[in-house]
Each structure stands twice: as structure tokens, then as C-alpha cells.
Amino acid sequence: MSGGKSDKNVPVYLDLVPCHGCGACAEIAPELFGMDQDVERPFLKTxxxxxxxVRQAMAYCPNDCITTDE
Structure with missing residues (x-):
């Protein structure tokens, strides 16, 4: 086992119902998430x-708003 980073792509989902707009996802994974400053909520870029x-953003989301199928 290599211990290196995985380059496998996985689906990512964002549930805005429990989201309180902390912005952790956009800070952790700016290639995946942006922040809509008008509504203070994140959005998926891809x-x-x-x-x-994806896993790192999931780990840091305080309200478990980020999920994947994998």
C-alpha cells in the first residue's frame, strides 16, 4: 500500500438544510466548494x-452536510 494521495474521483453531495454556512468546506476544498456570499451558503463547483x-471536507463539516456514494 502506497500511503499516497488517492486520485480517484468520487461523487460529492451537499445538503444545505442542516448547513449553517461556516465555510469550512470552501476553505478545505476550494476546488469542490465555493461560498455564495449573498446567502452565506456553500455551493458545489463540480x-x-x-x-x-471529498473525505477531508466531510470530516470537517460540523453538520455532516457533505456526503458521497463511496
Whole structure:
């Protein structure tokens, strides 16, 4: 096992219902998430992304708003 970063892309989903707009996802994975400053909520830039980035954003989301199928 290499221990290096995975370059596998996985689907990413964002549930805005429990989201309180902390912006952690956009800070952790700016290639996947942006912040809409008008409504203070994140948005997905792409429907899938590198597994490592998705998992890291999932780990830091305080309200478990980010999920994947994998």
C-alpha cells in the first residue's frame, strides 16, 4: 500500500438544510466548494472530485452536510 494521495474521483453531495454556512468546506476544498456570499451558503463547483478532498471536507463539516456514494 502506497500511503499516497488517492486520485480517484468520487461523487460529492451537499445538503444545505442542516448547513449553517461556516465555510469550512470552501476553505478545505476550494476546488469542490465555493461560498455564495449573498446567502452565506456553500455551493458545489463540480459533481465529483478527488476522494481525498471529498473525505477531508466531510470530516470537517460540523453538520455532516457533505456526503458521497463511496
Amino acid at each position: 459533481p465529483e472530485g478527488p476522494e481525498d478532498s
